[in-house]
Amino acid sequence: MKVGVIGAGLVGSAAAYALTLNGVANEIVIVDLNPDLARAQAEDISHAVPFAHATVVREGGYADLDGAAVIIICAGVNQKPGETRLQLLDRNAAVFRSIIPPILAAAPDALLVIATNPVDIMTQAATRISGLPPSRVIGSGTILDTARFQALLAEHMAIAPQSVHAYVIGEHGDSEVLVWSSAVAGTISATAFAALSRVPLTQAVKAGIDDGVRNAAYTIIAGKGATNYGIGAGLSRLVRAILRDERSVMTVAIINEEVGGIREVALSLPRVIGREGVLLNVDPALDLEEVEALRRSATILKEAADALGI
């Protein structure tokens, strides 16, 4: 299957690299405003192919996206140290207005996977600009935050993150909601598992994990200028779920009809992912505090989307 990657920067190249190492696509076309960068990234990644899976990785123009099953969009600006994701909105909305029409002209049947920040509102913008149904325009949303939550909880309990089922929902950003009330380790609640392991989830422990998840991007950007490996792996995982019709549950962002009384807002909830995109929304059980936090997150996103006029 052919996968397009728009944006050959740190995120786009990490996604293309992860797709190659994981054998998710048999052809990857990288498109960028700077074709020399796209060509160099494609050439470098193609040198990993002999160590991985048979994949053609090449630079291309929009016409080369013809027949692509999925297009990952990670073009635009990223955060500078201290900047929030929402502060990128106007600049990246302008980029989307210019790139989505030629993408659709070349690959009208492709699913769009959005990574550009602020990813929830960019997903809403991409859905509106493209006119595609919300189930076919999927923001990476909180897949990365969910991975960070699972990693930190697993580290605390000294178990594999694959044995932790805990989700982050809402905005991919400052108002995101860590769903502690339904976090599971193995077959029991994370709270019970942690107590059994003599590392109880005290308020201080939970606050530390919350801070580690919510502020991971700020910390990493302060240290290396960007984040790319985690999201690259997450995008590869999401595209795999689509192309293999896996029906995996992932916390992705699409436009929701209504969340907490707020209509037409894009944010993340757990959803079943398959070949046609989002197949089912799985509203999680939340306690009262989480319900209120999700409503607050939806309000922030809705106000930002309204200000952009989408």
Ligand SMILES: NC(=O)C1=CN([C@@H]2O[C@H](COP(=O)(O)OP(=O)(O)OC[C@H]3O[C@@H](n4cnc5c(N)ncnc54)[C@H](O)[C@@H]3O)[C@@H](O)[C@H]2O)C=CC1
């Ligand atoms: N959703 C998530 O979890 C994450 C999202 N991001 C976001 O991904 C985006 C990309 O980040 P990086 O790769 O670090 O940035 P980068 O600056 O390394 O790469 C962006 C690329 O987009 C290209 N570009 C800009 N305008 C374009 C246009 N009109 N047409 C084609 N290409 C264009 C640039 O030439 C550049 O190569 C940012 O918005 C960043 O905030 C970053 C990390 C995680």
Ligand SMILES: CC(=O)C(=O)O
């Ligand atoms: C930059 C970003 O969105 C992240 O690493 O979460």
